[in-house]
Amino acid sequence: MFKRKICISRIDKIGDMILTLPVIKSIKIQNPSMEIHVLASAYNAKVLKNIEYVDKVFSIGSKTLSFIEGIRQLRKIKYDYFINFSPNIKSFILCFFSKSQKKAALILLSRYRNNFFSKALLRIFTKIFCHFQYVVNRFERLSKNQELHQTKMMFNLIEECNIKYSQGVSIDIDLPLKKLIFCQEKTIAIHLSNKWINSFYSENNLLELISSINNKNCKVILTTDHSTQDKFKKIYDYYKMISGIEFRNLTDTIDNNGSNKNSIQLISEAFTNNKSIQKNTIILDNLDYDSWVRVMYSSSVVITPECGCSHVAAACKTPVNIIYDPTNYPEAIHKEYAPWKSKYNKFIFNERNLNKNLIKYL
The missing domain is CATH 3.40.50.2000 (Glycogen Phosphorylase B;)
Known part of the structure; x- marks a missing residue:
């Protein structure tokens, strides 16, 4: 039986990866047979250690040759979905060049000023190469006191893609089997x-x-x-x-x-x-x-x-x-x-x- 595959790109910092985990887990809960691959940076890949709802992790190097090799390896796999959550250009390139039936990207506009041309070129290329995009006008959302949490924005993109996901999922990482008892005090x-x-x-x-x-x-x-x-x-x-x-x-x-x-x-x-x-x-x-x-x-x-x-x-x-x-x-x-x-x-x-x-x- 054909197994659906989804690739999620999060090639930035540890905190960004941790905030993405509820999204990944919620997809796996509602789609247990779906194979989930995650693109990570060398820095944040360690967060994914022993996480049962991630089937495969690709560590994308920051150096040019390593990055090109990452693209080459990625193009060997045909995904049903490629979801780009990272705001950096390399992650968008990985998304654009992937062999995926459907591609989606989260675009974060400036939080500091309301500029019509913010990320204009990126929005154009995403329109061309991707099937879904979720543009977050951070300046406008802040001025109107609207929801802006990164995890919620990622869930909004998943919803745009019509991918089923669970509600109310918390963060879940691989924790030690027992705590160290440093002392009797706090x-x-x-x-x-x-x-x-x-x-x-x-x-x-x-x-x-x-x-x-x-x-x-x-x-x-x-x-x-x-x-x-x-x-x-x-x-x-x-x-x-x-x-x-x-x-x-x-x-x-x-x-x-x-x-x-x-x-x-x-x-x-x-x-x-x-x-x-x-x-x-x-x-x-x-x-x-x-x-x-x-x-x-x-x-x-x-x-x-x-x-x-x-x-x-x-x-x-x-x-x-x-x-x-x-x-x-x-x-x-x-x-x-x-x-x-x-x-x-x-x-x-x-x-x-x-x-x-x-x-x-x-």
């Missing part, structure tokens, strides 16, 4: 994105926040990314740092141990076995994706600027305090990219008493 994870440091908030402000959390008898775990060491200087002098490899070895030991009491002891030693007087905070540096997810999943609360971490925490079902950039239309970004159907609190970097407000929601 554990607060803070992700050290470079967005912390700006004209409204300094590294000293962040150190004060960490100190205030410690004073609440909470442990603090600081996670890093590629931008952290370029922005933060004092943090590394204040707190002990454990590398991603060391942390992975520690968690392997804990998993083999099997005792919660011994696990707490091992982690407690990692916090306290250092010369610094700061005993309740630790930096976990350059964690691999699985370790990072496990820290988010095991934490009581996550605090982060608006970035992929906010969506990872939400997918882990961990409450998250998200801080938005006041210089980049925070209300618009929140309306468009807030975590999907999960518990979170919204803050803005220029609000008064930000640290006190963050601590209220621990």
